[in-house]
Amino acid sequence: MRGFVQKLCNLLPPGSGGRYNLPIMLMKKWLITAGILLISSLAIQAEEPKSPPLIDLFMGGTEGFSAFRIPALVTTSQGTLLAFAEGRASLHDHAENKIVLKRSDDGGKTWGPLHIIAEDGSNALNNPTAVALRKPNRVILIYQRYPKGFDEHNAEPGVDGPHVCRTFKIFSDNNGLKWSPPVEITAQVKRPTEVTSTASGPGRGIVLTRGKHRGRILIPFNQGPYGRWKVYAVFSDDGGESWHYGETAPEGSAGFANEVQFVERSNGDVMLNARNERGDKYRKTSVSTDCGETWSPTQLDKTLIEPGCQAGLLQLEYGSAYPGDFFIFCNPASQTQRTNGTIRLSFDQGETWPIAKVLYPGSFSYSCLTPISGNVVGCLFERDGMKKISFARFSVEWIRGRADK
Numbered sequence: 275m276r277g278f279v280q281k282l283c284n285l286l287p288p289g290s291g292g293r294y295n296l297p298i299m300l301m302k303k304w305l306i307t308a309g310i311l312l313i314s315s316l317a318i319q320a321e322e323p324k325s326p327p328l329i330d331l332f333m334g335g336t337e338g339f340s341a342f343r344i345p346a347l348v349t350t351s352q353g354t355l356l357a358f359a360e361g362r363a364s365l366h367d368h369a370e371n372k373i374v375l376k377r378s379d380d381g382g383k384t385w386g387p388l389h390i391i392a393e394d395g396s397n398a399l400n401n402p403t404a405v406a407l408r409k410p411n412r413v414i415l416i417y418q419r420y421p422k423g424f425d426e427h428n429a430e431p432g433v434d435g436p437h438v439c440r441t442f443k444i445f446s447d448n449n450g451l452k453w454s455p456p457v458e459i460t461a462q463v464k465r466p467t468e469v470t471s472t473a474s475g476p477g478r479g480i481v482l483t484r485g486k487h488r489g490r491i492l493i494p495f496n497q498g499p500y501g502r503w504k505v506y507a508v509f510s511d512d513g514g515e516s517w518h519y520g521e522t523a524p525e526g527s528a529g530f531a532n533e534v535q536f537v538e539r540s541n542g543d544v545m546l547n548a549r550n551e552r553g554d555k556y557r558k559t560s561v562s563t564d565c566g567e568t569w570s571p572t573q574l575d576k577t578l579i580e581p582g583c584q585a586g587l588l589q590l591e592y593g594s595a596y597p598g599d600f601f602i603f604c605n606p607a608s609q610t611q612r613t614n615g616t617i618r619l620s621f622d623q624g625e626t627w628p629i630a631k632v633l634y635p636g637s638f639s640y641s642c643l644t645p646i647s648g649n650v651v652g653c654l655f656e657r658d659g660m661k662k663i664s665f666a667r668f669s670v671e672w673i674r675g676r677a678d679k
Contacts, residue, residue: 326666328664329385329666331663332345332376334365337388340363341364342360342374343663344359344360344401344640345358345642345656346358346654347404347644347652347665348413349644349646350413350449350450351409352411353646354378354379354449354450355382355644355646355652356375356413356450357377358373358374360374360399361373361390365660367398368422372394373399373402373415373417374391377389377450379449391450392453396422397419397421400473401476402415402416402475403415403477403494404479405479405480405481406481407513412445412447412513413446413450414491414514415445416441416459416474418439418442419441419442421436421437424439429471440458441458441463443456443457443459444457464497464519469498469499470500471497471500475494477494478535478588479491479492479536480536480537483538484542490510490566491513492544492565493508494546495534496534504525505531506519506523507520507567520569521569522569523546527550527572527573527574529550529554529558530553531546531551531560532548534547534549535585535586536566537587537588539561539624540599545559545623546559546560547575547587548572549580550582556580557579557585558572558574575627577627578603578627580609581609583605584640584641585641586605586655587601588643588651590602590651604633605641613635613636613637615632615633616631617673619673629674631673631675637657637658639656642655649670650669651667651669653665
């Protein structure tokens, strides 16, 4: 480009001291300046990361469902991506919901057809929360069932009866191709008195990789009654065969912790990050030093603003493109409305979030994150007034503002 500018300048007649000398000199300077500005502009454009392309996986009014909501996303030990959602007869939270699935065997570049993997007639299935095990290659999915005509406002306490909220698990050992029949685990995950509703996640569970309970499966949960929510962990030390529940996190900040996700810190502690209901518009956090059995009082993370919405949270493990663990967070970064879907990075175990990148500036609601390979991450999220659930894949370089690779 510089050579092109110089050639243009050489086409102009040389100055000879006459009356044309000054205009010609000014024109040369103008051409040189314009060329430099053009080169700088092109360089900036070349370095500016492009927004990741979006793939619409679930769209209301298609594939037999009026609406889809509540995304969950995991990567199997063999690299298959599994995208879950509730397929609904309407946007209502309890609209004869079924649990649906789409699979990708190429890192999210293409996706297979929709499959219904759990259904219960006119009852509603809610809150898909998945966890991927490495050995065996198993994915466990946890969800709730509400009887027709009941929801978290009027569900009855207890673990049995026609009007209670129940919890089930299913699993797949072949990358989501086939699923086991549902097994009820209500009594293992729900307190027998006072508690009305329970909700797993929604999103993803984790498997601990450190400490005396290495291999423990942790599923994030919240419990009612409505308006007095509490969060806690449900855990399994035998690969998901049996389950137990820990203590609820005491509230140390205004509002009630609600929909929740977990990450494991490098010292083996577990941090939760929860939606804040009826409090300040900041996310709630708490830490467990005993693998999810008890929790510190909740506190507000005033970097993580929210309008009151579920969020995605992910730990990238050792062996990624960067040394050590770091956390990725995703939510609608607004205190007034579900919009401005933003990805954030923490390099200090969730203490601070110095890097933020807008993934989708428009309408943005629930989301879920999963590692794909190396430093590449996938995000499944609701957008455009919850009319679509879309998938994006991007690298840590893109989040940091560098050209995506």
